[in-house]
Amino acid sequence: MTSNRPMRDEYDVAVIGAGPAGLAAASLSAQSGLSTLLLDENQGPGGQVWRAVTSTPLKQTRLLGDDYWAGSKLVEEVRASGAEILQGATVWSLDPHLELGISVGGGSQFIRARRVILATGALERPFPIPGWTLPGVMTAGAAQTVLKSSGLVPSGKTVVAGQGPLFWLLTAQILRMGGQIDLILDTTQRLNYLRALPHAAAFLRSPYLLKGLAMMREVRSKVRVVSGVTKIAASGDGRLERVTYEVRGRSATAPADLLLLHQGVVPNVNLAMSAGVKHQWDEIQLCWVPVLDSNCGTSVDGIAIAGDGAGIAGVLAAVARGRIAARAAVEALKPEAGAKAPSMDTLRAALAKVERGRRFLDVLFQPPKQFRIPEGDTVVCRCEEVTAQDILDSVAIGATGPNQLKAYRRTGMGPCQGRLCGLTVTELMADARGKTPEEIGYYRLRAPVKPITLSELASLPKDESATKAVVRG
């Protein structure tokens, strides 16, 4: 059922995020008879990959493809499962005792859960090129979001730049919808084709291979694709006017009203890290991933992570991991109900199958250093408007890592809380100091992980001891 605020104070399982992993987890958990709350920040279920699957104006199956519509089946499943579904709900705190702070409709409250499954997914890797803060520069995912949820397609001169499997999916979708793309700048490193070769055998059996190749062919037949791009800069007076790029040392410029950037996705770590979940640097995916056991359990007892937040593996793996995390919760809380659900061995085999060939994609689409570690006056922290050179200057006078850097430059202290600069800051400081990203570390994240107003905090229900702690007399 869909509700407007949590109907209880305590649940067996709270699932955060209604994308593929969260839908699968909530569904299996509720079907097993556990009281289940599914929380999601958007107005409808689906997450990013199935965004607006219940409300999109693009009703024709062909336009978004069968893989998109597969999401509606899982939405129906969770709606029939008995899970309580809360849309438009922002989870702004999660502590190691499994208490969640939830903001919905401008008011906040706390609930408790016996198990928490984080399915907060991924976000697009920062793409800090000169001019990336100009109006008219967006992520490719942003264009995909407005396409799915509002049927908006690019109409002016449009350049798409970057790489990765989603990059080709998005360009194909825009073109099918009659959107305009004038130029595609492919930043895949030529060297990566060789480096990925040892992993090619596994990828040949991946469900993504044929779809990917067909999509690339479709796009290449309609739009000019420039490969081997090693530099990109956006420029214009108060808004984007042109994109300058370099191939084999030769520079070219294209006029542009819209530049869509994408170089892969990375786990959205904010809520998990703020709950104290241990993460480590992934040398291949070049991002932080949580340390997980084979049940998707984290270093914090009772908290599991499923979906791309557990390490990027795509939609099919997200569904499989969601079921594994939920099955583990059922085994812990209500083992007798487990007989109805698929066995853990079956679920793990399903995950192994869809993870096949992932390493090939990870290596092939590992983004080049110059697009991860910017230089000079390129903005790194969009919120506080801090440049790469500002950060290097701070390192030169003693800033050792991202947390010290906050005191020097306020990086990561703006409203996005490091989501758009964190990885860049870690890699930039590691590079400047000759350390590994693991040694440099990441921002220490704390609740509230999304900004909420002071009045919302103040109107939270208080017990007597909390009042006595601050009121005199």
Added chain:
Amino acid sequence: MFKRFDGDARQPVEIFVDGRPVMAREGDTVSAALLASGLDVRRQTAVSGAPRLPYCMMGVCFDCLVTIDGMGNRQGCLVPVRPGMQVEIQKGKREIGR
């Protein structure tokens, strides 16, 4: 930058952007409606006053910050439009009390 797909059959919803009527569609977020409006909807940042438009459209970048029905710093990409909604393009910091 963006245009609406021809086959969009959703109900129109009238909102106001700095007092001007704008026709959005049911299910649009505020940011999507602003991008589709064709108006100059660039906000100005709190730090330097630089012009910005939404960047991520999924709730993480905060470049879509906008004043909605008198409340500042709302993430326009997460808030659905409602008939009669008053949207103001935010210039600089959120003002105290709104």
